[in-house]
Amino acid sequence: MISQAVPQASIYLPHLAELIRIEPIAEREKVFEFRLKDGKELGHKPGQFVELSIFGIGEAPISLSSSPTKKGSFELAVRNVGNVTNALHNLDIGATVGIRGPFGNGFPVDNLKGKDIVIVAGGIGLFPLRSLINYILDKRSEFGRLIILSGSRTPQERMFVNELEKWHKREDVELLETVDEGDEEWTGHVGVVTTLSSEVHIDPEKIFAVVVGPPVMYKFVVAECHKKGIPDERIIMSLERRMKCGIGKCGHCQINGVYVCQEGPVFTYAEVKKLREAI
Amino acid sequence: MENKIIEKQNMAPFVDNLINAEAEVIGPKRKDGKYAFDKLIETGELCLDYDTTLLPPKMYLFPPKETLIKFELGKEPEVEPVVEAKPLILFGVHPYDIKAIELLDVAFSTTNPDINYLSKREKAVIIGVDCLNPNPNAFCPSLGTATAETGFDLMLTDIGDSYVVAIGSSKGEQLLTKYAETREASQVELAQRNSERQKALARYKVTLNISPEELPQLLDKSWDSPWWKEKSEKCLSCGSCIVVCPTCFCFDVQDDVTLNLKEGERYRQWDGCMLVDFAAVAGGGNFRGDKESRFRHRMYRKGKYIWERYGKLGCVGCGRCASACLAEIASPAETFNRLKEESK
Ligand SMILES: Cc1cc2nc3c(=O)[nH]c(=O)nc-3n(C[C@H](O)[C@H](O)[C@H](O)COP(=O)(O)OP(=O)(O)OC[C@H]3O[C@@H](n4cnc5c(N)ncnc54)[C@H](O)[C@@H]3O)c2cc1C
Ligand code: SF4
Ligand code: SF4
Ligand code: FES
Numbered sequence: 261m262i263s264q265a266v267p268q269a270s271i272y273l274p275h276l277a278e279l280i281r282i283e284p285i286a287e288r289e290k291v292f293e294f295r296l297k298d299g300k301e302l303g304h305k306p307g308q309f310v311e312l313s314i315f316g317i318g319e320a321p322i323s324l325s326s327s328p329t330k331k332g333s334f335e336l337a338v339r340n341v342g343n344v345t346n347a348l349h350n351l352d353i354g355a356t357v358g359i360r361g362p363f364g365n366g367f368p369v370d371n372l373k374g375k376d377i378v379i380v381a382g383g384i385g386l387f388p389l390r391s392l393i394n395y396i397l398d399k400r401s402e403f404g405r406l407i408i409l410s411g412s413r414t415p416q417e418r419m420f421v422n423e424l425e426k427w428h429k430r431e432d433v434e435l436l437e438t439v440d441e442g443d444e445e446w447t448g449h450v451g452v453v454t455t456l457s458s459e460v461h462i463d464p465e466k467i468f469a470v471v472v473g474p475p476v477m478y479k480f481v482v483a484e485c486h487k488k489g490i491p492d493e494r495i496i497m498s499l500e501r502r503m504k505c506g507i508g509k510c511g512h513c514q515i516n517g518v519y520v521c522q523e524g525p526v527f528t529y530a531e532v533k534k535l536r537e538a539i
Numbered sequence: 540m541e542n543k544i545i546e547k548q549n550m551a552p553f554v555d556n557l558i559n560a561e562a563e564v565i566g567p568k569r570k571d572g573k574y575a576f577d578k579l580i581e582t583g584e585l586c587l588d589y590d591t592t593l594l595p596p597k598m599y600l601f602p603p604k605e606t607l608i609k610f611e612l613g614k615e616p617e618v619e620p621v622v623e624a625k626p627l628i629l630f631g632v633h634p635y636d637i638k639a640i641e642l643l644d645v646a647f648s649t650t651n652p653d654i655n656y657l658s659k660r661e662k663a664v665i666i667g668v669d670c671l672n673p674n675p676n677a678f679c680p681s682l683g684t685a686t687a688e689t690g691f692d693l694m695l696t697d698i699g700d701s702y703v704v705a706i707g708s709s710k711g712e713q714l715l716t717k718y719a720e721t722r723e724a725s726q727v728e729l730a731q732r733n734s735e736r737q738k739a740l741a742r743y744k745v746t747l748n749i750s751p752e753e754l755p756q757l758l759d760k761s762w763d764s765p766w767w768k769e770k771s772e773k774c775l776s777c778g779s780c781i782v783v784c785p786t787c788f789c790f791d792v793q794d795d796v797t798l799n800l801k802e803g804e805r806y807r808q809w810d811g812c813m814l815v816d817f818a819a820v821a822g823g824g825n826f827r828g829d830k831e832s833r834f835r836h837r838m839y840r841k842g843k844y845i846w847e848r849y850g851k852l853g854c855v856g857c858g859r860c861a862s863a864c865l866a867e868i869a870s871p872a873e874t875f876n877r878l879k880e881e882s883k
Pocket of ligand 1 (some may be wrong): 309318319320321322323324336337338339340341342343344345346384387388499500501502503525816819820821822823
């Protein structure tokens with residue numbers, strides 16, 4: 261009658277993890293580095309997420325921001341917007357949190373191998389994309405060109421400034437940055453992220469675009485990709501939805517028949533355009 | 540399937556034996572002029588000729604509120620899973636509710652098996668009873684849920700002076716052998732069961748003008764119908780339709796801490812897509828912020844999404860939602876029939 265035997269373990273039980281480093285990266289954003297208390301590796305793919313618990317407050321889905329090539333610990337970059345994220349921001353080093361996951365499909369790194377990649381990051385879209393960027397940099401010879409287009413609202417809201425500087429200096433990374441609104445000190449590009457596109461020359465036959473940003477960004481970036489001749493199957497995006505369970509049970513993350521926590525959060529535009537209410 | 544007979548005068552002793560000897564027995568009882576599943580203290584409370592219950596029996600397998608983990612707070616927090624499951628007999632479950640439980644079995648065991656549901660389910664015995672007195676909003680025959688061939692341990696049918704008992708599992712058979720006085724069912728009695736079921740079919744007032752297999756296709760064509768906006772305008776976003784539904788299984792998860800802040804628990808509670816915040820995210824976004832999209836989403840789950848994902852219908856036609864909805868808009872039958880009209 262029941263198609264599966266009763267499982268041994270609860271899918272709702274988090275692993276315990278210790279907070280080992282905190283680094284502020286912008287006004288409301290910090291990076292948190294964790295180590296699982298049982299000494300195991302998290303074992304994630306770039307683009308996957310965890311359910312982070314602050315016991316007594318609740319759980320929130322947060323993308324892995326570190327690359328799986330970094331062993332022994334993992335990083336989450338988090339914007340303080342509500343209950344769980346605020347409680348996390350108030351923790352001190354040594355604190356214990358709960359971690360379930362990694363969940364979701366992640367970026368299709370195997371398909372990206374040998375290809376040129378243009379990464380388009382809007383705001384905190386850089387949090388999950390940083391995992392992919394550092395993964396590619398650690399396995400640099402396995403990938404083609406790496407172009408990064410990163411947009412922030414203001415110069416103060418640029419995330420991971422140190423890392424951006426490092427990427428700027430590398431010969432094998434083409435990084436273009438922009439801010440929506442500059443200030444006196446900002447000498448770089450001003451305009452939304454799509455305005456960088458005229459400065460980029462690509463070979464549409466061998467490029468993948470990987471796009472993560474606020475919901476409003478996707479339509480504009482897709483239009484730019486189309487102008488450059490990138491087909492829908494090679495435009496990759498990660499979608500945000502409300503999530504409670506992370507494992508295909510609670511229904512909160514559903515877009516049409518799709519559970520974003522299961523079949524996503526990473527989709528090709530070819531998949532996304534078949535969904536109503538997706539972007 | 541093997542069939543036995545329990546004479547009506549032998550039914551009370553059977554139920555009493557179950558209550559006294561076996562496990563907690565849950566059955567439909569009268570409540571404020573309606574019916575509700577509740578723990579049976581004595582056989583007399585059991586109403587086997589009810590039309591439908593306010594809440595479905597799923598509440599004993601997937602409770603309205605259920606603890607998932609417990610934790611101790613402090614410098615070194617400790618967590619443990621909480622899985623509460625005790626032997627339970629669900630007595631007098633209608634076929635549509637049995638079909639709904641079969642859907643929950645699939646939903647909770649697929650991909651990431653859910654120990655909280657499956658442990659309760661494993662310990663539950665289901666004794667069904669055919670619904671011969673359907674409620675006016677039900678449309679089970681149109682969905683093939685008026686009778687059930689699987690999903691029960693025993694299935695009773697009232698044929699006048701006695702019940703025919705179909706045996707659905709060895710567990711069910713053991714309970715009969717141990718606690719009930721039965722005899723073999725004759726061909727005449729089995730024919731009587733058929734005729735009772737046939738007569739019941741004629742008592743349903745609502746019919747779906749489309750076969751369930753065609754629903755996904757119909758909905759594929761109906762996304763842009765004016766119906767969604769028109770009909771949903773009256774919606775109060777009260778969530779009654781999802782609370783009473785036997786096939787709804789979405790939930791919210793929350794933490795609670797004790798007053799001394801030393802320990803707490805994480806629990807889940809029923810939640811559903813007709814409530815305003817169901818798809819709201821941080822930063823003020825809401826992916827289904829208007830009534831129209833929530834109303835449509837629920838109907839698509841009932842007629843298409845669940846079917847495509849789990850191979851079972853997302854609606855069993857019990858009619859509870861239609862009875863519960865003050866705005867009189869919640870019945871999937873009305874919506875599906877209307878869309879069928881539009882598609883002609
Ligand atoms: C796959 C995925 C990956 C993500 N990755 C990251 C990441 O790497 N970094 C990051 O910072 N964020 C990430 N997010 C977003 C993050 O999950 C949310 O910001 C987080 O869940 C907020 O939780 P909270 O408890 O802090 O906020 P909450 O207290 O839950 O809410 C914050 C705000 O959300 C709104 N809200 C919440 N609940 C309701 C409700 N019931 N009704 C109306 N409004 C409501 C309100 O405006 C509220 O102020 C990700 C989300 C997903 C789905
Ligand atoms: S949608 Fe309505 S009729 Fe269908 S199973 Fe749920 S409550 Fe019953
Ligand atoms: S459809 Fe009816 S029962 Fe459901 S939320 Fe709207 S008003 Fe409430
Ligand atoms: S987050 Fe619960 S189903 Fe996806």
